[in-house]
Amino acid sequence: MLTPFVELDALLTDLATSARDILGDTYIGTYVQGSFALNAGDLNSDCDFVIATTVPPRAGHERQLRDLHDDIPARPGFWTRHLEGSYADAASLRTVDGLGTPWLFCDHGHRELIWDTHCNTPHTRWILRQHGITVDGPPIASLVDDVPPQSLRDAMRAAMPTVLADVAEWAPLDVAWTQRYIVTTYCRTLYTLRTAKVASKRGALEWALATVDARWKPLLTQVIEDRALGWDPTEPPRPGSLAETREFAAYVARIA
Template sequence: MIRSAFTPYDELNRLLVELTAAAREILGDSFVGAYLQGSFALGDADLFSDCDFLIPVHRPITADQETALRTLHDEIPTRAGFWTKHLEGSYPVVQELRSLDGLGRDWLYIDHGWRKMQRSTHCNTEVVRWTVREYGVTLAGPDPRELVDTVPPEALRGRMRENVVTLLPDLAIWVSIELAWGQRYAVTTLCRILYTLTTARVCSKKAALLWAIDELDPRWSGLCRQALEGRALGFDPEDAAEAPVVAQTIAFAEYAKTLAADR
């Protein structure tokens, strides 16, 4: 049975029902279930969020199944509507999803706003496992706690200690923090890293910024508030970040590294 009302958006609900049914038809008896993770699972999604999904499979996807899934995800963004352009997710082999032993495995993945699928570890993380196990929204299939083992707090914290060091260099590969969107993304991600380091839990982008405004050194509150208020602006390749804000973002990253070393 497929649920039909798992987000506040009717259009998205209909799309997810269609995606789940199509994936089930393509995958046959290899289909395990379909789940939302990310902001829609954490309860803090809005029109500036993408919709993150996982559709686990019992066995590695065959060539014919992959062709059909690629055709499906190539077609969905051509449909009318808003949410057809905002799906993102992976098709993990369920045994690789179950525990951290599966880290590093590539899964068939569709990126936000893309039409071409790729093989990627993007969703194969401690954070995704924690989110889908603890808060995953079931579109179809068993309770996600039956599929994903508990993620130890130190595993989450350990990953955040690594991510805080590599964040800005990794970000520079695909977007510059001299762009306003990239600068806001960097601040937001640093806040999420520090939240998880502090609590051994995962939260949404919006919740992380609000937490940081309340809990971090007040000298960063203006920077975090600027990132929060800028969520509605979206991505604009012509919108440059102001030089002082870029400099403050780099300083915030250094601050985050120092905090991470102590936690």
């Protein structure tokens, strides 16, 4: 099995087959990264994929891929609405020299593909290289070089000052899920700065629980225990948790 979910495995296999049929000889392979590659995927995760190509999708191929991703969320099932990933050309995927190159991107829960750098990060390459799951094609380690530790740390140092503002641009701060996401993001950022590795959301929270000052144990425990609640746009943050989250953000910035 590729993942713990039979339905998701079938969807990934179908995605790989469809992409191969559309892309023809420009198709290389389909791979899973993110939480499922880190052995931490669950029903509150999306499934992150990368489809490697010899060249960026050409106009005719792009139209067919757009039709494919417009259709998938309309199919029956749970996981059809929880895919996220990019079509990455092999040249820009191989090393961090390719950072900044837009890839054709399917955002979680969306039906319209866009050209974006969302997946084009050192983190994506590190997960693919170290833990990527091959759905179809050659081993992913043959397509992605080792990621320099400093590249991972530099990316996190650059992101740290604007985490709160960046999240607020797309996730409402008066929703409990957002509060949990912010705490988790700071934990993952700190983990990468300290280790030059990438942890799953839960893995980073558990690492932080054992690493940071004990003053933050209640906040981290709350986020871990509430993860199962998932996304509910009507659920406000627990009383006082958003203020505590802001203080935690300032603490992480100080010790990073």
